[in-house]
Amino acid sequence: MLDINHIAKTFNPGTITEKKALVDADLHLQDGDFVTVIGGNGAGKSTMLNAVAGVFPVDRGNIVIDGEDVTDLSEHRRARLLGRVFQDPMTGTAAAMTIEENMALANRRGKHRSPFRWGITQKERSMFRDELARLGLGLENRMQAKVGLLSGGQRQALTLLMATLQKPQLLLLDEHTAALDPKTAAKVLHLTRELIQDHHLTAMMVTHNMKDALQYGNRIIMMHEGRVIVDVEPEMKASLRVENLLEMFEHTSGGKLDNDRMLLS
Template sequence: MTPSLKLVDATVLVNQGTPEEKIILDHVNLTVESGEFVTVLGSNGAGKSTLFNVIAGSLKLTTGKVFLGDQDVTQMNEIARTKTLSRVFQDPKLGTAPRMTVAENLLLAERRGEKRRLRSRGLTIEKRAELVKIADQMGNGLAQRLDVATGQLSGGQRQALAFLMATEKRPELLLLDEHTAALDPKTSTQLMDLTDQQIRQQHLTAMMITHNLSDALAYGDRLLVMSNGKIAMDYTGEKKQALTLEELLTFFNRY
């Protein structure tokens, strides 16, 4: 089976040819198999966001290659990659259209990668019932606000909507970029439960950056720890299950 993601010697240099030249992603080789749920840890500046930006196409590699499925997407732009890849950011304001209603946002997400013909007015009873079912998955009142402009939602509701939009049409790869970091503890827990449920039910391939060590241990099949632009540790299977919070803290104290 073809992996969902493969990075080959992925390297990013900034300030090339100057005294400030720096490697922010250092010859990273990574294969993520179809259906894997990978959590990614690392201190600030470790290379986590750079890794995601390279995968998503918002940052070009200096050298190396990126494959999504069996396709070499190294030269493909960010917009083209969204046909198969979805991303949820830390900021609830990103990933949704604030002046459009919840229903309109969900309809847009339904047509990701296709020509979009938005017709939210006069929704059929069947389509509205379908959108209510989608929006009700987190149980935070979003389903009762289908006709409300997204910009008027709470941060938690808006982030839940962004996640639902990212998974409404099954992506080949889901990138979760600290998607619960800006939320209060209760809302964060609700969204993490929904995240785990959707990934399992849809058998999604997903990568999740988090600063929450407990979440990194509790969720996912695999844990990557980044440091200085490299993957310093890679825990899978029984090794990940046996990993303790104390061991992770010891690692971070070393780097």
């Protein structure tokens, strides 16, 4: 489903700020895999997701999504294959637009149709209402409300719904619950799992919460200095505990995990 074949990325090469963010990142996901990604600060987790999304060209290696080599495709051209949700609840939705307008944009993304030329049809509106109802946040009754009025958690739930509306080949989540309070984060994580299961999506989720990394998904990988250093297969993941994860990390990297947010959570 996803093949990340030995990719490398150095930012600002040849300058004083040169940074080897990815050295030799290699990862292969099966259809339906839901992999959680952990690692220290600056390990290359976001860079790997951004490389898959085509935010910048990679220096070496290639990326294949569902049999299609996307390495040379622009970010825009890859967007039809991907759903993405970031940490900041303010990104991903348009504050000045209503809930239903945001959903219409997400629903028509990549289709050659001007978003508002025909307004929102009754058929769309009823589909949006059903989708919003599954969030259990009452948003289906506020479809004409501006998104800027929603709480961070409500907005993140909506972003997730919008990112999966067109059933992307691959869902990329970069600490998408990190800015939420624990209770809201748990809600959004449950929703994440539900949407991934219902739509049979393949997903990568970066998290700094090791319990979440263990609780969610069928695989877990650890990154360190631009490489995937541990890749736990489904059979083994179910029986892992946080202590085991820390041991595996220290054993493979030869040092302690340095992620302040991770150790605080």
